[in-house]
Amino acid sequence: MRGNELVVRVPVTEPPFISRIVSVWYRHVRVYSRHLISNALPPFLEPLIFLIGIGLGLGKYIDTMDGFPYLEYLASGLLMTAAMFTAAFECTFGTYIRLEFDKVYDGMLASPLTAGNLMVGEMLWAGTKGFVFTVSVLIVVTAFGTVPIGWSLVTPFIGFLTGVLFGALGLLITSFVKSINHFNFFFTGLLSPMFFFSGVVFPVENLPAAIRPISEVLPLTHPVRITRSLALGQENPLWWFDLLYMVVFIVVVGWFAVRRLRKKLID
DSSP, X not given: OBXXXXXXXXXXXXXXHHHHHHHHHHHHHHHHHTTHHHHHHHHHHHHHHHXXXXXXXXXXXXXXXXXXXXXHHHHHHHHHHHHHHHHHHIIIIXXXXXXXXXXXHHHHHTTTOOHHHHHHHHHHHHHHHHHHHHHHHHHHHHHTTSSOSSGGGGHHHHHHHHHHHHHHHHHHHHTTOSSGGGHHHHIIIIIHHHHHSSSSSSOGGGSOTTTHHHHHHSTTXXXXXXXXXXHHOOOOTTHHHHHHHHHHHHHHHHHHHHXXXXXXXXX
């Protein structure tokens, strides 16, 4: 009561955690859908070009790989590389541009959203793109008859986890870089070699014994092994280990990424 005026205080309740995360995700969906045609074509064209250029060309000289026709072996690995590259690109270049150039996060932080909400929403969006890109590649490779329909329909969900995984890794890298040009070291020095040493092009077992443990540390090795076992019916005794590796990687790397980027966003 102030004098003769009655002051009514209405408690302010912030939206639930899930609603805040989904709002970040929905913002990215709306921006992405504005240029849907230009954004949707590359996921279909890239695996098509790769299969024609590498699979059909190199496949003439390689009959089988690990007991499967080489084109099938390669196609089952491409399902996860698409998720890796799109998620890594989104949470490095995309996040950095939103952070340093467009100042998108400044306005979002003026709402009930926290820095942690933003970064978890970024990882959720990276996982969504991983899912969509895996579906796109799956459509192409099944249309070519290189991957049978069956358990391969589960691979987009592994693509989602792969997207979240590399989204978390991308955010961690973003927390360290001082210039957008520094991302070239990440893509050229880590992601490109990972493409060749994670079982996509040839089995990890064919690597020298000294290098094989390094391959097991690389995050792409594990989703590739899972999706290949699903797509081609290949036996995978390390299935649960691969899945556990991905979950632990997401939690640990994601936690460090959110912690470091929180300081950068607040500063």
